[in-house]
Amino acid sequence: MAARGRLALYDAQLGAEGVVWSRCWTGASGAVLPTAPTDAGHLVKQTTIKKRFEQFLRESSLKVTPQRRRIFDRVFSTHEHFSAERLYAWLREEEGPRVSRATVYRTLDVLVKGAFIESLDTGTGELMYEHVLGHHHHDHMVCLACGKIQEFRDERIEELQRLAAEKLGFRVVSHVHRLSGYCRTCGARNRSGSSPDPGA
Ligand SMILES: [Zn+2]
Ligand SMILES: [Zn+2]
Ligand SMILES: [Zn+2]
Structure with a gap:
């Protein structure tokens, strides 16, 4: 599936x-x-x-x-x-x-x-x-804990980048847009690990 x-x-x-x-x-x-x-x-x-x-x-x-x-x-x-x-x-x-x-x-x-x-x-x-x-062009999110790489593409981000370059008269050839952080699984694990133990 x-x-x-x-x-x-x-x-x-x-x-x-x-x-x-x-x-x-x-x-x-x-x-x-x-x-x-x-x-x-x-x-x-x-x-x-x-x-x-x-x-x-x-x-x-x-x-x-x-x-x-x-x-x-x-x-x-x-x-x-x-x-x-x-x-x-x-x-x-x-x-x-x-x-x-x-x-x-x-x-x-x-x-x-x-x-x-x-x-x-x-x-x-x-x-x-x-x-x-x-x-087709896409950007990446990289998980700092497990190394998982997820791809995404958002036209609004692409357009804002084009406009930002245009304002400065910059001719874009390519771009790399990388988000570093924690994926859903690792993020959930971190949260449950750091939450205070109600019994303590
Ligand atoms: Zn992009
Ligand atoms: Zn992860
Ligand atoms: Zn990719």
Whole structure:
């Protein structure tokens, strides 16, 4: 149920964007759903992004290797926010050409430079990544206790940011809007933990 809601959300966002490059067929946990996309159009567009990536590698004087292709595929098969170490663990656990930790880090840098993915500073010292090409812009709330990352988008906030920039004659290229705090679960736990014991 939750997974379907998430799918619907991304479909709606992509529809609003007007450009459908890729879709995330993932559940709330980030696991790829068994219902694989079947429409040819979708598959063609996924291939287009991959071609662009390979083109970008060549332009950056980097070789198109099975390892780099594998990293690209893994990154674009999830919408989970992941760290470099998490990605490295996935690649080690799953079948495929062996990929070194250094290659994972270097390829993530290349993907960020090419705007295929974005890095997110969670404020905890570990960078998280997510693929962004083909996705509508969104902002993040990061839980300081459990590390959970929630996505949100509010047109009013987006508009106020545009107006604030316009007033100062600032041409915005991109923005990062991150809220740090406590998620519903951790917030409730903190409150119950700090409430005075009526028996004391
Ligand atoms: Zn925003
Ligand atoms: Zn939390
Ligand atoms: Zn995100």
